Amino acid sequence: MAFLVPDRTIYSPWRAKEKLSSSLMVILLKAIMISGRTLGQGANSEAKMSPEFFKATSFCALSEEDYRSLGISKEGNVLVRTEFGEVVVSAKKDVGLPLGVIFIPMGPWANAVVGPETGGCGTPQFKGVEAEVEETKMRVKDVRELFADLKRMGGEAS
Amino acid sequence: MAEDVLCPFCGCLCDDIKVEVENDQIVGVKRACKLGSSKIRGHERTKAPMVRKDEELVETSYEEAYDRAAKILKDAKRPLLYGWCSTVCETHKKGILLAEEVGGVIDSTATVCHGPSIIGIEEKGLAGSTLGQIKNRADLIVFWGANPAEAHPRHTLRYSSNSTGMFTPDGRKGRKVIVVDVRETRTAKNADKFLLIKPGTDYEVISALRMIVAGKGEIVPEKVAGVAKSDLEEAAEMMKAARFGAILFGLGMTHSRGRYKNVDNALSLVADLNGFTKFVVMAMRGHYNVAGFGQVCAWETGFPMSVDFSRGAPYFNPGETAACDLLAKREADAMMVVAADPVSNFPRATVEGMAEIPVIQIDPFPNPTTLLADVVIPSAVCGVEAEGTAYRMDGLSLRMKKVVDSPYPTDEAIIQNILDRVRRLGDDN
Amino acid sequence: MIIKGGFVCDPKNGILGEEMDICIECGKIVEKSVGGDVIDARGMLVLPGGVDAHAHIAGAKVNSGRIMRPEDGRRGIEPRTKLLRPSTGYTVPNCYAMGYRYARLGYTTAFEAATPILESRHTHEELEEIPIVDKGALTLFGNNWEVLECVRDGDLEKLAAFVAWGLRASRGYGVKVVNPGGGEAWGFGGNVKGIDDPVPNFGVTPREIIRYLMRANEILGLPHSVHLHTNNLGKPGNYETTLETLKAVEDITASRDRQVLHVTHMQFSAYGGTGWRDFESKAPEIAEYFNHHDQFTMDMGQLIFGSATTMTADAPLEYGNARLLHAKWSNHDIELEESSGVVPLVYGRKMPINAIQWAIGLELALLTKNPWQVIMTTDHPNGGPFVNYPEVVTLLMSRVKREEELKSLHELASKRSSLPSIEREMDWNDIAIVTRAAPARILGLSEKGHLGVGADGDVTIFDINPADVDPSKDHRKVKEALAKARYTIKAGEVVVRDGDITAVPQGRTYWVDASVPEDQAEKVRADLVEKFAKYYSIQMSNYMVQDAYVTHPRVVKAGVI
């Protein structure tokens, strides 16, 4: 899939390694997003309305090189966008991640950018979602804000 | 002090936990990992039943909450009864009966974790064992798309890579560990051999391994999905050289491109390996009793999940009758969530499907599903405040204990109350 | 309740087809009825409720079969009704279907043939969900480390104490032994090749395991004998192993009035040939041996053409099956105790091996002269599902039927077995023995399988008049009548009328509580404490099946006093 974004430099770590060294203008990372369990996510999974759960699941981990390439400021945030949606999360370095793979812990923030299709087997593809990542000054929404637009009508069956 | 308590967190279902109780309050938890300890110690609870009035949830009585829930289910043409991973089998039985009674669809959280593993098993069968068999015999452990260091913290010590047993007195020293993953996890850092594969290429890598194991490696290209053939050959050699090998796979396999076919192929790899040595395979199940739902549902209905009772007889077809499909395709017209949190764990567009229909939540804790629920019924925490049966990831069942009293009714009692009311509504018709 | 004027076969009590009344009060057969229902059974066949002594109906293996076979679940579907839960499945039905189908066939008792102690909680969870019938489960001992160590140490008393403990821990009814030693060897992918092939790492032989467990069984005076699935089962030439096994235990005597050893699904253990090419029946040799050794019993393990799901604690056998047939394969090894496997397959009429296997089951039943020694099973669902019992009965009763069938089979069924030459046709008393009286006697269920005063009020009434119908010629009528009981009465309650379920009581679960001297029990406890500390993956305190899982127990006492 071609990414054509006017006025932006696209950085795809698998396609053009040399671009990385030659350009300081990298602002958009084309990556593969995976979600998964973490200790922090698990330990707070029965306390999902807590600040601890927010802290444990509303981040995106990137490889050191991708993190640097995006020019993320200290404790900065990134906007992760897929064909299914977008979400702002805080950015973290993770030395275990290869170039071009980003990780968001299992939870509402990751699921904001996962697609509903199950490919006929009942299970959405939570790992391996094509994503674009860019640094952002936008704030990370808390869990209530994340679902605030899904208005409830109240009560009885429709 | 309560001894040998079962941990109501992950599929390890550790049964050696010590819980200190004073004045019916839990004051200490020993031996549990961070995950289990956190759950047993407890979190903020939903205090009272609630129903939504004018867009707000307001507290109400259990009686009213049961009535509202029964009416929602009874009125629906395609109600979805979902969750069941963090409750006991006794609840599952009642839930299945309720689903039959309201002509609904019942599905478990397996649908967003190891559902694909079950469909893979339907293709190939499962060459497995209990965890103790691995502890006592395995000299090779392969973690494939699994990261027990984060998801099942005591697994390695109690059952797998670092455990000791009859033929494995040296523990980790006497074993080899292979990790296959798309990133270098904490588990991978402790491996003897780490295969870094590209996301969504599990199937190809397994096929290549099967070829090499069968002695047909010359056909395999020099690189498969980013992995050098020599690395695959080394891994295959380690597998064949093992006296007892175990492939323990996680969501890396089921959540990636290929999904159940990845599992299907891994099951074949294990069957192939048994032609050379002893090998078993196991899914690293997430919640402590998600495996139990599959067992109960299978013996009650013939099928392990995603069972549709619309027409009075069980019909099973994940992709059609699984929770995510019903919501994403806007088929379900009401939903009851028991002991799970789909709003957090389903893709956003699927959650939007929930937002359009009445939702009943039965759970001890407030969570994002509460935000969308129209009826909220707080329950006792199974394994801490209520007893019952749970099935470990290897299919072994154990009896969960009640450690302290609870002011809240059990899940089973709540479902029974709703069932009674549904039946009464049925009689009125 | 009184059942009036039926044609009653109650061989245990010497009633061989007499017109008489049967009375039931408070769930038991009595001399005289004091009131209640009157069932007019004139012109109908009245038998005790059927007893299935060997079927795989509950537990981890059965559920694995269901989980791996959704294609089986789509067969046999019946929607729920006001009274009934929905039914699914043919070879691996859901729990409700099992209870309903047994009841419709006139069966009121069914025993699960194999449960490992560690997974007995699961077995009981399923047994509890099987409605109507009484049930029990046989506990696996033949590959248990504690057993192997007791045998190695020659400590028979400790072994008996362990068997008693294992039965209590599993709420089991008897001692099941499957491919002794082979299951342990399978822990590392191996097997044992015969009764004198030592078990790796334990230095004991299958011969010793069988002998010790039989002696322990008799020391405890258990109601049932050891229930043996032989070594080398399912392999060409295995009749030699089978005979060798029987000869190895001829000197052991039963401590109760019953057989000293039950060899199960003998069909799979009566094979000749050096491989599948010269595969042939050795049923006549086995039957001949049984005709001279009345201390042994067997069940047929009759094969039924069509879909089957094989499931057994004989795991290496299943791996072989799966590879041979390129079929789905499930395996499940249970730490310190057992292994097991599940493989679905289809038995074909035109498949030479299957056709011969079919003949072997019938030869065994017909060539063994004493019907009390050979009972009817299909080893459900290994040979085929139990819903085919009416088919098996007609084969036993009608030579015409057998000849018709043989014509549709591969010719080797006739050439490699003696079936075409067998003239014997069983009569209704024989059928009452092989489906009722003998299985009850073999299991040691004194209240089952007969209609004498004090027996359970379990009665089947079939709409067939033995005075009018010649089962040899009218085998279709027989099959039809047997498939749908006119009445099935369970503990005095009508549960089936005209083939429809009318009531769904909860049956009882039999288990044996055997006592042993405290010093022996203590020796075993000490061993087990160590095993749990070092080897098991669970705590000892969480091991025993709790009372909550057996809500309607029928505890049978036994043991050393």
Add this chain to the structure above:
Amino acid sequence: MRKIVIVPRREFRVPVEAERISPDVFAPLAIEEIGKIEVWEGNRKTALSDLFEVSGDDVPAKPEETLISLSGDFSKVKRVGENMTRGRIAAEGDLGMHAGNGMSGGEIEIEGRAGDWLGREMRGGKITVLGEAGDYVGAGYRGESCGMRGGEILIEGSAGDYLGEHLCGGTITVLGNAGDFPGIANRGGVITIGGNAHLPGAEMASGTITIKGRAKVLPSYQYLETVEIDGLSLKKFFGDLVDNGKGELYAASVEDGGA
């Protein structure tokens, strides 16, 4: 040809199961009787005419001379034409899951999109889809070892994943792309894909799969030669060798597996 027209009376949220919409069932019935045929809307059993307007020729005809025309949105109507043996069904728009399940003869034409499991376990007849088709076209039910055994499916658009899973016979042609694993575990049959496909023929025992576009080919396939077929230059592979398969796989271009 007798024509019977069926039009939904309203939009369906809950799916409708209507396996009795079939020429075999309709043929001997007058329109009013057809309206009484049982269908299910979720867990509610109802009459066809409660959910659909039924009109057309009132005089019964033979099934092979019966055309059922589906007009309007049938995307949530499942199992249409199940087990049909003769006659025709024509959908002007989309048609829901399981259309033509187990059909052994006759024709189904879908102008719009076909849902998942189209022609599941089909044995004969023809299905044509002008739009796209979902997952599991011509597949078998879960756990079965045989899917479609005969007949013909033509999809002019693209198809989803697991096209022809466990295919045992018959022909499936897709003019557009196929998703993941077309022809997986097939044991016969012919699959032709005009566009691209991902990992075709996994565990193929026998059969033929042709990809006229680009394919990611499994490392367990042996490349044999390049052949010319119908003016196209195709790479011929043999496999799937993981299971000693003897299937033939042709692809115009091959995605680099090692990348």
